[in-house]
Amino acid sequence: MEVDADIHEDFVVGCPDRPIQTSDSENSDDELSETFSLSDSISNWAINFGISLVALTALLCILRSCHPDLPKDARTLLKTKTKYSILERAGGQYHYFGILTSIRNVLSKYVHTLADGFSLKLQINIDGLPLFKSSSLQLWPILGLLLSVPMKEPVVIGLFCGPKKPSSAKEFLGDFVTELQQLEKGFDIEGKSLKLELDTVICDSPARSFVKNTKNHNGYHGCDKCRQPGKYINGRMTYPYTDYALRTDDSFENMVDESHHHDGPHPFHGSSVGMVSQFPLDYMHLVCLGVVRRLLSIWLRGPLNFRLPANIVDRMSAKLVEMRSYIPVEFARKPRSLRELDRWKATELRQFLLYTGPVVLSTFLDQNMYSNFMLLFSGIAILLKMFHLIEFLINKTVAVVPQKWCSDGVVYWPNYRNDERVNRAVKNSEDPGLTGKHMMSELLNHVMTTLRLVDS
Numbered sequence: 001m002e003v004d005a006d007i008h009e010d011f012v013v014g015c016p017d018r019p020i021q022t023s024d025s026e027n028s029d030d031e032l033s034e035t036f037s038l039s040d041s042i043s044n045w046a047i048n049f050g051i052s053l054v055a056l057t058a059l060l061c062i063l064r065s066c067h068p069d070l071p072k073d074a075r076t077l078l079k080t081k082t083k084y085s086i087l088e089r090a091g092g093q094y095h096y097f098g099i100l101t102s103i104r105n106v107l108s109k110y111v112h113t114l115a116d117g118f119s120l121k122l123q124i125n126i127d128g129l130p131l132f133k134s135s136s137l138q139l140w141p142i143l144g145l146l147l148s149v150p151m152k153e154p155v156v157i158g159l160f161c162g163p164k165k166p167s168s169a170k171e172f173l174g175d176f177v178t179e180l181q182q183l184e185k186g187f188d189i190e191g192k193s194l195k196l197e198l199d200t201v202i203c204d205s206p207a208r209s210f211v212k213n214t215k216n217h218n219g220y221h222g223c224d225k226c227r228q229p230g231k232y233i234n235g236r237m238t239y240p241y242t243d244y245a246l247r248t249d250d251s252f253e254n255m256v257d258e259s260h261h262h263d264g265p266h267p268f269h270g271s272s273v274g275m276v277s278q279f280p281l282d283y284m285h286l287v288c289l290g291v292v293r294r295l296l297s298i299w300l301r302g303p304l305n306f307r308l309p310a311n312i313v314d315r316m317s318a319k320l321v322e323m324r325s326y327i328p329v330e331f332a333r334k335p336r337s338l339r340e341l342d343r344w345k346a347t348e349l350r351q352f353l354l355y356t357g358p359v360v361l362s363t364f365l366d367q368n369m370y371s372n373f374m375l376l377f378s379g380i381a382i383l384l385k386m387f388h389l390i391e392f393l394i395n396k397t398v399a400v401v402p403q404k405w406c407s408d409g410v411v412y413w414p415n416y417r418n419d420e421r422v423n424r425a426v427k428n429s430e431d432p433g434l435t436g437k438h439m440m441s442e443l444l445n446h447v448m449t450t451l452r453l454v455d456s
């Protein structure tokens with residue numbers, strides 16, 4: 001079906017097709033490039049601030065008196081494609097922009113820095129998002145980000161729109177996988193032969209099981225990483241064991257654990273994508289929006305034996321709010337009251353887990369609850385490599401130290417007399433100081449080691 005985009009003006013301003021440039025806009029003529037950079041800046045500005053096409057066209061009219069090279073119409077400036085081929089697919093409407101078409105613009109900026117035969121790494125994200133509160137219409141974009149070049153914003157590779165999620169992952173991802181298979185073999189761009197391989201597929205748990213055509217994360221045989229069947233306890237599915245056989249790309253491909261898969265081949269069948277190794281667990285949903293939010297909501301309104309008294313919650317909130325003026329600009333948000341927990345974003349929950357929580361909670365929680373929180377903090381901090389778990393070669397003792405204390409098998413250990421002072425230096429990631437000792441050590445940041453540490 002062909003749709004005239006002129007009638008969808010609101011959609012067109014943020015048009016995902018925007019990054020595609022025609023070859024004439026790459027002209028290096030000085031005068032043209034000056035105009036190009038102005039029109040480029042204006043179009044970026046219009047997209048970033050959601051300026052309507054009508055307003056942008058009016059602005060262009062004013063600017064054209066000084067810059068006659070600027071186009072008259074916003075759609076020309078935004079290089080809006082006016083015809084899209086929209087297909088009926090997987091129970092909704094679907095348009096495939098294409099991997100190469102979407103990344104061509106970014107790639108052409110950096111292609112001269114890449115060696116012939118270079119293999120680009122592409123990360124993709126798949127998730128559904130509701131369009132309106134009053135209807136079930138939802139968008140399912142396939143977003144892509146090149147990891148091999150400095151690319152800040154992801155591009156849209158495919159876009160599905162329908163009343164519910166795509167009815168078949170295979171249909172939804174068909175075009176993508178076909179193009180991926182071609183690009184894996186190699187392609188030419190501006191005189192260079194390059195290859196492209198899929199690096200990782202980032203999804204939340206429901207989207208991941210949809211894309212992999214496997215059982216849901218909350219069903220039996222739903223664990224992505226190991227083959228334990230799961231145990232149903234107190235109305236929820238749990239995976240309590242840590243010693244079951246791990247899933248591997250091969251065992252997945254050969255469907256060794258049949259109960260893990262839904263019928264039929266997975267959508268990436270035939271490409272070189274590792275269906276276990278290239279689908280990492282997603283820390284934002286699992287830890288920040290998952291465990292941390294759950295923990296906080298249990299403290300606030302859970303069973304009475306774990307619930308914190310209202311006055312403690314208020315004092316903790318006051319402490320968090322007090323910290324606002326000490327939060328550096330590197331953080332996207334400043335702490336706010338626990339009473340607004342339902343509106344906390346993932347980044348605020350992360351800030352609480354890793355930075356403000358360990359400080360605020362020590363005065364308010366009892367020892368057991370604080371230790372429980374600090375085990376989560378330590379485990380995640382190690383996995384995030386904020387801290388290293390090291391073993392001293394001299395006496396085989398183990399310690400957790402800030403990342404910056406370690407370098408090439410050497411730990412810089414501060415010269416403090418008592419352990420308490422050292423602990424404080426570790427906790428606050430202080431510099432070990434010039435008078436510190438240099439000690440040979442080995443990094444033990446293996447995930448299993450971390451799990452055992454947290455377990456014990």
Ligand SMILES: [Zn+2]
Binds near residue numbers: 223225226227228239
């Ligand atoms: Zn598991």
